[in-house]
Amino acid sequence: MILLETKALTRTYGGVVAVSKVSFQAQEGLITGLIGPNGAGKTTLFNNMTGLDLPTAGKVYFKGKDITGHSAHKICRMGIARTFQNIRLFKELTVTENVMVGRHFKTGRNVNHGRTLTAVGSYLQMNREHQQVHAEAMRWLEFFGLEPFANELAKNLPYGHQRELEIARALATEPTLLFLDEPAAGMNPHETASLMATIRRIRDLGITVVLIEHDMKLVMNICDTISVLNYGENIANGTPSEIRGNPLVIEAYLGKEEE
Ligand SMILES: Nc1ncnc2c1ncn2[C@@H]1O[C@H](COP(=O)(O)OP(=O)(O)O)[C@@H](O)[C@H]1O
Numbered sequence: 001m002i003l004l005e006t007k008a009l010t011r012t013y014g015g016v017v018a019v020s021k022v023s024f025q026a027q028e029g030l031i032t033g034l035i036g037p038n039g040a041g042k043t044t045l046f047n048n049m050t051g052l053d054l055p056t057a058g059k060v061y062f063k064g065k066d067i068t069g070h071s072a073h074k075i076c077r078m079g080i081a082r083t084f085q086n087i088r089l090f091k092e093l094t095v096t097e098n099v100m101v102g103r104h105f106k107t108g109r110n111v112n113h114g115r116t117l118t119a120v121g122s123y124l125q126m127n128r129e130h131q132q133v134h135a136e137a138m139r140w141l142e143f144f145g146l147e148p149f150a151n152e153l154a155k156n157l158p159y160g161h162q163r164e165l166e167i168a169r170a171l172a173t174e175p176t177l178l179f180l181d182e183p184a185a186g187m188n189p190h191e192t193a194s195l196m197a198t199i200r201r202i203r204d205l206g207i208t209v210v211l212i213e214h215d216m217k218l219v220m221n222i223c224d225t226i227s228v229l230n231y232g233e234n235i236a237n238g239t240p241s242e243i244r245g246n247p248l249v250i251e252a253y254l255g256k257e258e259e
Pocket residue numbers: 013016017018036037038039040041042043044045
């Protein structure tokens with residue numbers, strides 16, 4: 001089943017055509033890679049699918065529903081989460097607090113749900129919800145093996161763990177679809193190998209993953225299917241072996257990577 005798709009999505013900035021008539025599809029339950037040279041329009045396509053940017057033309061559908069132009073917050077609540085090319089953590093909050101913020105972002109929890117509670121009732125409910133959100137955050141930290149760092153400030157984490165923490169925070173919103181923008185950027189080979197295993201475990205939870213990545217070993221190893229952008233256009237779609245052997249892709253991107 002197609003979980004998310006764009007139809008002829010175009011985004012121009014003044015005279016620059018960042019994304020040109022791209023019809024992209026993410027199948028439910030799969031890991032889809034989005035690759036291409038710098039400036040090809042990958043992040044712009046992500047921004048247009050997650051409500052951070054508005055297409056100049058074309059549509060975005062999630063579970064068959066037109067979500068074009070919906071706000072980022074609304075799209076998050078529908079079950080779509082993302083990380084950013086440049087890490088965006090709350091550096092002065094603890095590791096646990098960063099994940100808890102993710103959870104609150106999803107629920108936008110208002111303590112008394114519009115009902116009038118007594119001060120004591122309100123306090124008890126708030127306390128219960130806090131404990132629940134805390135417990136859920138700890139579950140995600142355990143998933144990433146980050147629980148030893150639970151009370152560290154995010155800024156003190158090693159770089160690879162900061163990247164994982166960003167993913168943990170995105171997962172705390174309980175998405176069905178997760179977008180990762182260059183999750184392995186800046187990671188050493190050991191961290192990248194661990195990330196690869198983690199992304200597979202995320203897929204095994206039933207979460208659909210779409211990832212932008214330049215590390216071809218990672219992309220070719222874990223993606224079920226790959227879409228290629230070049231100068232804003234979708235020049236190829238296929239399995240890793242189809243993409244590796246595609247002359248257009250080799251010319252535009254893969255050939256240059258190997259130099
Ligand atoms: N907010 C913006 N304003 C103007 N130009 C932009 C903006 N965002 C992206 N672009 C341009 O769109 C093109 C695609 O950029 P981007 O989507 O970041 O590429 P990628 O993620 O594939 O490296 C580039 O030419 C970039 O300069």
